[in-house]
Amino acid sequence: MDKRKIFISPVTRIEGHANITIEMDDHGHVSDALFHVNEFRGFEKFCEGRMYTEMPTITPRICGICPTSHTLASVKACEMIQGIQPTYTANLLRRLMHIGQNLSSHALSFFHLSSPDFLLGYDSDPAKRNILGIAEKYPDIALKGIRLRKFGQELSERITGKKIHIMGIVPGGMAYPLTEDNRNALLVWIPEAIETVQAGIGIIKKFHEENAEMVASFATSPTLYLGTVGPNGEHELYDGKLRFIDADGTILQDQLLPQQYLEFIAERSVNWSYLKYPYYKPFGFDKGFYRVGPLARLNVASRMRTALAQREFELFKQMNNGKPVHGAFYFHYTRLIEALSDVEDAERILNDPQVTSTHIQHHGRWNYEEGIGSSEAPRGTLFHHYKTDETGKLKMVNLLIATGQNNPSMNRSVLEVAKQYVKGDDIKEGMLNRVESTIRCYDPCLSCSTHAIGQMPMVIEVKDKRGVLLKRLERG
Amino acid sequence: MVKYKKMSKKKLATVWLGGCSGCHMSLLDIDERILDVAKLADIVKSPIVDGKEMPEVDIALVEGSITSDEHFREILHIRKKAKTLIAFGDCAVMTNVTGMRNYFPLKEVFDAAYVNAVSNDTEGQVPGHPSLLKLNDKVVPLQEVVNVDFVIPGCPPSADTIFYVLFEFLNDRLPDLGKAKKLKYG
Ligand code: SF4
Numbered sequence: 001m002d003k004r005k006i007f008i009s010p011v012t013r014i015e016g017h018a019n020i021t022i023e024m025d026d027h028g029h030v031s032d033a034l035f036h037v038n039e040f041r042g043f044e045k046f047c048e049g050r051m052y053t054e055m056p057t058i059t060p061r062i063c064g065i066c067p068t069s070h071t072l073a074s075v076k077a078c079e080m081i082q083g084i085q086p087t088y089t090a091n092l093l094r095r096l097m098h099i100g101q102n103l104s105s106h107a108l109s110f111f112h113l114s115s116p117d118f119l120l121g122y123d124s125d126p127a128k129r130n131i132l133g134i135a136e137k138y139p140d141i142a143l144k145g146i147r148l149r150k151f152g153q154e155l156s157e158r159i160t161g162k163k164i165h166i167m168g169i170v171p172g173g174m175a176y177p178l179t180e181d182n183r184n185a186l187l188v189w190i191p192e193a194i195e196t197v198q199a200g201i202g203i204i205k206k207f208h209e210e211n212a213e214m215v216a217s218f219a220t221s222p223t224l225y226l227g228t229v230g231p232n233g234e235h236e237l238y239d240g241k242l243r244f245i246d247a248d249g250t251i252l253q254d255q256l257l258p259q260q261y262l263e264f265i266a267e268r269s270v271n272w273s274y275l276k277y278p279y280y281k282p283f284g285f286d287k288g289f290y291r292v293g294p295l296a297r298l299n300v301a302s303r304m305r306t307a308l309a310q311r312e313f314e315l316f317k318q319m320n321n322g323k324p325v326h327g328a329f330y331f332h333y334t335r336l337i338e339a340l341s342d343v344e345d346a347e348r349i350l351n352d353p354q355v356t357s358t359h360i361q362h363h364g365r366w367n368y369e370e371g372i373g374s375s376e377a378p379r380g381t382l383f384h385h386y387k388t389d390e391t392g393k394l395k396m397v398n399l400l401i402a403t404g405q406n407n408p409s410m411n412r413s414v415l416e417v418a419k420q421y422v423k424g425d426d427i428k429e430g431m432l433n434r435v436e437s438t439i440r441c442y443d444p445c446l447s448c449s450t451h452a453i454g455q456m457p458m459v460i461e462v463k464d465k466r467g468v469l470l471k472r473l474e475r476g
Numbered sequence: 477m478v479k480y481k482k483m484s485k486k487k488l489a490t491v492w493l494g495g496c497s498g499c500h501m502s503l504l505d506i507d508e509r510i511l512d513v514a515k516l517a518d519i520v521k522s523p524i525v526d527g528k529e530m531p532e533v534d535i536a537l538v539e540g541s542i543t544s545d546e547h548f549r550e551i552l553h554i555r556k557k558a559k560t561l562i563a564f565g566d567c568a569v570m571t572n573v574t575g576m577r578n579y580f581p582l583k584e585v586f587d588a589a590y591v592n593a594v595s596n597d598t599e600g601q602v603p604g605h606p607s608l609l610k611l612n613d614k615v616v617p618l619q620e621v622v623n624v625d626f627v628i629p630g631c632p633p634s635a636d637t638i639f640y641v642l643f644e645f646l647n648d649r650l651p652d653l654g655k656a657k658k659l660k661y662g
Contacts, residue, residue, distance in 0.1 A: 127525075131524065
């Protein structure tokens with residue numbers, strides 16, 4: 001049998017942290033796709049033996065894009081070990097930083113990494129298909145995107161003095177307060193940030209209209225969804241409980257405590273990837289694929305917490321008559337709706353009279369052996385689970401990472417798009433970009449597992465079964 | 477706004493090895509100043525742009541440690557292609573958090589994630605597909621494999637420090653880290 005393989009990998013296969021093998025059958029049709037995630041750093045092991053209180057500063061180093069989400073899941077696990085709660089003001093400050101990170105990550109995903117596809121085109125010159133290409137052709141949009149990301153980062157910097165791997169989040173609360181000057185300096189940004197997000201929504205809606213067929217048919221396999229919600233099912237990022245829904249929108253589990261995660265989630269290691277395959281335990285490995293992240297959070301939520309985002313959310317819900325929207329392409333739209341809610345929520349928090357209070361930390365000590373915390377990273381729910389001995393030294397660390405949970409579906413989406421766009425020997429550069437942009441829809445924070453944040457440079461090789469090269473295509 | 481001397485544009489690469497991407501994110505934190513960089517240099521290879529095989533470049537910023545066979549090959553390749561190779565951030569300079577696994581045998585590190593994790597089911601396999609990179613037993617910093625021309629410490633280095641160093645190199649000056657703002661390890 002002449003089984004052909006297409007191998008997509010970053011040039012020279014060395015920057016590569018993720019690559020794709022597409023297997024073809026005898027008739028030149030795609031038969032399988034394997035999404036290889038190519039990085040492993042071993043936090044589960046090397047944290048053993050350290051004090052649990054070190055975790056909120058070690059674990060953000062899992063990922064430079066969502067460090068604050070890791071810190072928050074980690075600090076919540078620590079607070080469970082101590083049996084204490086943060087102060088009211090500390091919660092406000094944590095929320096602000098978390099919103100900031102979500103916003104800058106979404107801005108990066110949309111403006112820096114994805115907008116070139118929308119504004120310049122999938123088939124445009126790869127050398128220009130990036131944020132600097134946007135800066136040449138649409139300087140205004142590039143600048144807006146850069147500044148939106150900057151605002152998100154400032155929300156952390158103005159509180160803790162650092163934008164990435166912030167240090168001030170500690171068990172029981174915060175190490176730094178927000179000053180009045182910094183509060184005012186942040187409030188100034190709000191109108192501009194709202195305008196930028198709305199401009200982004202305009203761009204994506206226009207793209208939806210002009211490419212209706214492609215958007216509607218882009219990797220649409222239904223899955224289950226998991227996300228954090230508030231007590232009334234409202235959209236939540238920092239501190240809520242978990243909700244699972246099925247592909248029709250029926251609620252499978254609601255108001256689960258993150259501490260129950262092992263009852264509902266299992267994962268399987270696979271031979272072809274360093275990223276494990278989690279699934280919804282009651283449905284088993286084959287039927288239990290679920291997704292997390294902005295699309296999932298909006299699919300599970302009953303409503304948004306802020307006015308403008310709520311209006312947009314209602315439009316989103318109409319798209320499939322109130323049922324979950326499955327197309328991977330809608331990750332972009334939902335990411336922007338979330339960004340809108342982030343900015344509105346930031347304004348609400350900054351206007352809370354308590355936000356500048358200096359009552360920011362409760363003090364605790366080691367009390368319990370086990371702690372589990374969760375938070376919503378830009379790319380989805382993540383869990384930190386620690387067990388300690390009676391001196392507080394870690395005996396066990398388990399981390400369930402957002403991108404990991406989208407892994408099974410990413411793999412399946414890649415297969416779907418490959419089937420649609422790759423036919424026999426007919427492989428065009430723009431087509432490869434489409435396969436890859438499927439991955440980009442998920443905005444995989446492959447750093448949490450591996451990287452490839454941007455548009456991976458690619459070589460595609462079509463090989464026959466014996467490994468003889470039939471065709472080679474290089475991007476660029 | 478900065479003034480520009482007339483000179484030919486430089487070529488800049490930013491590469492991401494065994495790190496967390498935080499150094500690259502800090503690079504993006506130079507915000508609007510990225511447009512100043514773009515006036516002096518073409519970013520020919522970076523996770524944020526589409527790119528071909530790495531061409532000859534004037535400057536390569538390399539984030540992360542050497543953790544695998546592929547990183548090892550890549551850093552040799554970068555050394556050949558780059559006139560100035562900069563170890564970018566603590567992981568590149570001295571392995572930092574990425575190197576914390578060096579205290580344990582690789583098999584134990586693997587097993588903690590792929591065999592013993594409490595959330596794992598019983599049917600998993602340890603990753604080993606030929607398309608995956610092979611992890612080295614020990615993580616090493618860049619200068620253990622190649623000569624490094626300059627280091628920028630920090631986890632991540634502050635955006636101001638990054639911009640200062642880049643801007644000096646792009647203007648053919650040797651940066652003086654004593655003048656960099658917010659300079660520190662960690
Ligand atoms: S030095 Fe710090 S920020 Fe940079 S890659 Fe390493 S852990 Fe991430």
